[in-house]
Amino acid sequence: MRTFYDEISQIAGNVVTVKARGIGYDELAVITTRDRSSLAQVIRLEDDKVSLQIFAGTEGVSTGDKIRFLGHSFEVPFGDALLGRVFDGSGRPRDGRPEVKAKAVETGSPAVNPIKRRVPNKMIHTRIPMIDIFNTLVGSQKLPIFSVAGEPYNDVLARVGMQADADIIILGGMGLRHDDYLTFRHRFDEAGVLGRTIMFIHTAADPVVECLLIPDLALAVGEQYALQGKNVLVLLTDMTSFSDALKEIAITMEQVPSNRGYPGDLYTQLARRYEKAVDFDGAGSMTVLACVTMPGDDVTHPVPDNTGYITEGQLYLRNGRIEPFGSLSRLKQLVNGETRDDHRAIMNACIQLYAQCDESREKREMGFELSEWDTRLLEYGDKFEDKIMNLNLNIELFDALDKCWEILAECFDPEETGIRDTIVKKHWPKKSRRTKAEPQVETVKS
Amino acid sequence: MIGQIKAVFGNMVVAQTKDRVVKNAVGYCVRHDGIKLLCEIIRIRGDSVDLQIFEETRGLKVGDRVEFQEDMLSVVLGPGLLGQIYDGLQNPLPELGEKVGYFLEPGNYIHALDTECTWDWTPKVQAGATVMAADTLGSVPESIFEHNIMVPFGWEGQYTVQSVAEPGSYPITKEIAKLTDSSGNEHPVTMEQVWPVKRPLCVAKRRLLPTKPMVTSVRIIDSMFPIVQGGTYCIPGPFGAGKTVLQQITSRHARVDIVIITACGERAGEVVDTIREFPELQDPRTGKSLMERTIIICNTSAMPVAARDASVYTGMTLAEYYRQIGLNVLLLADSTSRWAQAMREISGRLEGIPGEEAFPAYLESRIADFYERAAAIELRDKRIASVTIGGTVSPAGGNFDEPVTQATLKVVGAFHGLSRSRSDARRYPAIDPLDSWSKYVGIIDPKKVKKVHNMLRRGDEIRQMMMVVGEEGTPIEDFTIMLKAEFFDSAYLQQNAFDAVDAATSVDRQRFVFDKILEILEADFTFKDKDEARHALKKISSMFINWNYAPWDQSVIPESEQQEKSKAEEKNITESEEKDKPADKPSAKDGQAIDRDDFKEVLGQIDQYVQSLLKNSGKAKAEDIPESEEKDEVEPAAVSSSTQEDSQNQK
Ligand SMILES: Nc1ncnc2c1ncn2[C@@H]1O[C@H](COP(=O)(O)OP(=O)(O)O)[C@@H](O)[C@H]1O
Numbered sequence A: 001m002r003t004f005y006d007e008i009s010q011i012a013g014n015v016v017t018v019k020a021r022g023i024g025y026d027e028l029a030v031i032t033t034r035d036r037s038s039l040a041q042v043i044r045l046e047d048d049k050v051s052l053q054i055f056a057g058t059e060g061v062s063t064g065d066k067i068r069f070l071g072h073s074f075e076v077p078f079g080d081a082l083l084g085r086v087f088d089g090s091g092r093p094r095d096g097r098p099e100v101k102a103k104a105v106e107t108g109s110p111a112v113n114p115i116k117r118r119v120p121n122k123m124i125h126t127r128i129p130m131i132d133i134f135n136t137l138v139g140s141q142k143l144p145i146f147s148v149a150g151e152p153y154n155d156v157l158a159r160v161g162m163q164a165d166a167d168i169i170i171l172g173g174m175g176l177r178h179d180d181y182l183t184f185r186h187r188f189d190e191a192g193v194l195g196r197t198i199m200f201i202h203t204a205a206d207p208v209v210e211c212l213l214i215p216d217l218a219l220a221v222g223e224q225y226a227l228q229g230k231n232v233l234v235l236l237t238d239m240t241s242f243s244d245a246l247k248e249i250a251i252t253m254e255q256v257p258s259n260r261g262y263p264g265d266l267y268t269q270l271a272r273r274y275e276k277a278v279d280f281d282g283a284g285s286m287t288v289l290a291c292v293t294m295p296g297d298d299v300t301h302p303v304p305d306n307t308g309y310i311t312e313g314q315l316y317l318r319n320g321r322i323e324p325f326g327s328l329s330r331l332k333q334l335v336n337g338e339t340r341d342d343h344r345a346i347m348n349a350c351i352q353l354y355a356q357c358d359e360s361r362e363k364r365e366m367g368f369e370l371s372e373w374d375t376r377l378l379e380y381g382d383k384f385e386d387k388i389m390n391l392n393l394n395i396e397l398f399d400a401l402d403k404c405w406e407i408l409a410e411c412f413d414p415e416e417t418g419i420r421d422t423i424v425k426k427h428w429p430k431k432s433r434r435t436k437a438e439p440q441v442e443t444v445k446s
Numbered sequence B: 001m002i003g004q005i006k007a008v009f010g011n012m013v014v015a016q017t018k019d020r021v022v023k024n025a026v027g028y029c030v031r032h033d034g035i036k037l038l039c040e041i042i043r044i045r046g047d048s049v050d051l052q053i054f055e056e057t058r059g060l061k062v063g064d065r066v067e068f069q070e071d072m073l074s075v076v077l078g079p080g081l082l083g084q085i086y087d088g089l090q091n092p093l094p095e096l097g098e099k100v101g102y103f104l105e106p107g108n109y110i111h112a113l114d115t116e117c118t119w120d121w122t123p124k125v126q127a128g129a130t131v132m133a134a135d136t137l138g139s140v141p142e143s144i145f146e147h148n149i150m151v152p153f154g155w156e157g158q159y160t161v162q163s164v165a166e167p168g169s170y171p172i173t174k175e176i177a178k179l180t181d182s183s184g185n186e187h188p189v190t191m192e193q194v195w196p197v198k199r200p201l202c203v204a205k206r207r208l209l210p211t212k213p214m215v216t217s218v219r220i221i222d223s224m225f226p227i228v229q230g231g232t233y234c235i236p237g238p239f240g241a242g243k244t245v246l247q248q249i250t251s252r253h254a255r256v257d258i259v260i261i262t263a264c265g266e267r268a269g270e271v272v273d274t275i276r277e278f279p280e281l282q283d284p285r286t287g288k289s290l291m292e293r294t295i296i297i298c299n300t301s302a303m304p305v306a307a308r309d310a311s312v313y314t315g316m317t318l319a320e321y322y323r324q325i326g327l328n329v330l331l332l333a334d335s336t337s338r339w340a341q342a343m344r345e346i347s348g349r350l351e352g353i354p355g356e357e358a359f360p361a362y363l364e365s366r367i368a369d370f371y372e373r374a375a376a377i378e379l380r381d382k383r384i385a386s387v388t389i390g391g392t393v394s395p396a397g398g399n400f401d402e403p404v405t406q407a408t409l410k411v412v413g414a415f416h417g418l419s420r421s422r423s424d425a426r427r428y429p430a431i432d433p434l435d436s437w438s439k440y441v442g443i444i445d446p447k448k449v450k451k452v453h454n455m456l457r458r459g460d461e462i463r464q465m466m467m468v469v470g471e472e473g474t475p476i477e478d479f480t481i482m483l484k485a486e487f488f489d490s491a492y493l494q495q496n497a498f499d500a501v502d503a504a505t506s507v508d509r510q511r512f513v514f515d516k517i518l519e520i521l522e523a524d525f526t527f528k529d530k531d532e533a534r535h536a537l538k539k540i541s542s543m544f545i546n547w548n549y550a551p552w553d554q555s556v557i558p559e560s561e562q563q564e565k566s567k568a569e570e571k572n573i574t575e576s577e578e579k580d581k582p583a584d585k586p587s588a589k590d591g592q593a594i595d596r597d598d599f600k601e602v603l604g605q606i607d608q609y610v611q612s613l614l615k616n617s618g619k620a621k622a623e624d625i626p627e628s629e630e631k632d633e634v635e636p637a638a639v640s641s642s643t644q645e646d647s648q649n650q651k
């Protein structure tokens, strides 16, 4: 027997309050208005007052509308019938094809017991030197791309995603432009992976509550596949839209904001999603790559800031390049000790020198006299940007490392690189231009 | 004591009751499917009780039953804590995993200590003795320690020992003594007891001023910004600056008896690293696995928020317990900001008037109370024991000018501030040597520390000046000072956490290398021009970096000094110097079989090169000598490998 409740006492923001008893916290309901129906979720219980967040928004909701509770929390159908399909934030098909009939799984499962996690150890080769050498991506990592609006972040996301060699690819689009959705679709099609792709898409035109649900849907489905032993890749774009949806709802709920209007639990909300990235001991894995657009190119903005504290590093996209500063893969040391013996040394030396080059550039801008050392740093910086940082490159890790050695040898003496002897001896190019072309800068040079 | 749920909002529940309830006592909300969710009473108003739930509240309904208890949130104390991995409420995670599977389903609680395993009991008192709370009744061996079984800490007054169990092998639940109080009532004692986590546990003759250095093996900390046993320190830093790595390194190498790691609201993956690695790693001082001196408390960011608040107190109480046993304990909390945020989330639902950045008004006092629980104490039997606290802080936007960092800085004894610019430039550990401070005295003579500190400061001033006047406007003397500061930074302050040798530097080695560095910083080099100066100091730096990767050779310290030292040292394992054996070789996991230089050989190269520079300076000062004549004397090798060959040839 299904009971309807229709004593709606309040409609504010996206929240409707109705009189009802015996309702569970977090439970799902359907509200039927004159011209449509929407899912809704219990977000507060107080005596016989039940507050519900309406997924489709409260526009057009009347005090006489009917609410039916479903007796369970938010669910998503799960099964191979999802493959190749596209859904919206309420889990309804948006590709014009019929509803999926499959066993449903609850979203928002509890945290994974850390004991049941494996230490990730599989490097994902992206063939982008700035990632492979300096910010190595590892299977089951959670890694966002921090980007200024206007940068090709979705391209980078798609490109890295295609290289990841995943069994299942899940795209969660939040506030996505329709063009971007089509581009993703096209890229998946081109790469021949559309058949193992599932898309949950919320566009800027859709209700804001549905934006909040996208990561939960994508991650719940991904988690199920991972439990089945599959290696899953989840792409989430743009998590700033997600956070803004959180903010909007928190404000209508009259919560005290903590920082620039964002709710105090932004960290927890983001962490609960990102932490779904996992390498199950005894099952599969889930890697999460996300886009975070930075309002005003400001990393200290609450969204990138909280994200950075949660994720296992970040790729900082700026001026069409992955910035060496600010970018980080926290998992790199789990794999870069086993690639080639010079990997770590090159990784550190190249960035340290590039940092020094930055100082020399500043000097140049100030119009100061440049020392011989400065000129070499400048030369190095240009070469490094051109031959390593360039996002158009598509080369193997070892080739990229060799290229770094070449550049170093063209610009420096070995001891200027700060790389220890034993590594230098093994990898310093035999024919370094510098040693041949000009005499050494020596202690006793007059 | 029973109540009924009236309202549910996030992890807050309001219940109604007619019974007597105790503030801060725990209770259970009973879900309609019978699952019981642990909660704590945080406010009482009339017959309405505010509860924070340590679990997800999904599925709770108005009208559901609440069962209140008398006890406050407590932990179980006794042998068998070492090596455990607990959640914030002291549930053993491995057992939970076995019982529940991949996920931490709400409502599963497991006793914190194994009640079946047996311990070899040795009584230490006899019937008739008079004892009081925290007095030792006997002991059992745990790992390499003698784990004292004490009169429960909460018992007031004096007791007479009526009977004590014979030596033998017993489980922790066995009655090992019977005590009678002054009114003649009998009280059985077992090997386990409970203690409320939010109440400091410290039964001591007196608190001591902490002065004994707590060696972390991280050079910049031990030499420049030391910590002491019983002291406190904090590591604030923006994300990715290296807070966690620094704590991980410390948890491995710190010279203490026991390390308690509280992973508070951060990544699960980082705990997994520790869980998987520690059992494999050997504690060089005991030969046992590192796990046997470690307890991990783990409430990561995806776990319920209220339990995150509990987790730091759980860790703290376990630390205090081992201090009562007479050991030196290090409590690491990563990150205290997540704990503060948990307070914020909870207080936000209580509709209190929030303070700055919506943190509760009591934030500062909570932080102060927490750090105040660290101390070096003299136990009643005169033994010295300590709890040291190191907490990371994750300030929003990396800006230290925020409530949690500021509240923490007011109460700690040392501040290791990580800087974004240092971590961006891969200068690890990214502790800012100019901003950081310590009120403690460490292993290096403070006068020497002051010298290099001044040099660093001066170097920075010159660098900033140079931004204005250019290199050309900087006198070569100043320029050299700046280079020397830079040399000290790269050769000593920076340390590779992922190299088997460089990751940890022993006290002897730090003292030795520091002196060598000071020699160079104070050397009166004279260079012809800036390029020459830069080249020379870069070369010294590069030699020192090679040196850092070379395994330590104790024999560089004169035999006489060594003898003296070992006599002076107590037997206590905290003090005993790890013999940096050449067996310091890279672990198999490291994968890189790196050829390592010989410590003494590199030392020889450094000395030789510095001598040549000094000689050169002397001459250069006298008059400008044509380059050709100098050439053979000064060693102009481009690749420092040839330096090595030369010095070998000369031997
Ligand atoms: N001492 C160090 N040596 C080398 N790399 C480091 C060091 N400290 C940090 N890193 C690098 O920086 C990354 C982030 O460090 P982490 O401690 O996780 O930062 P935080 O906890 O401050 O967010 C690490 O994964 C590692 O790659």
Ligand SMILES: [Mg+2]
Pocket: B243, B244, B245, B266, B334
């Ligand atoms: Mg950290």
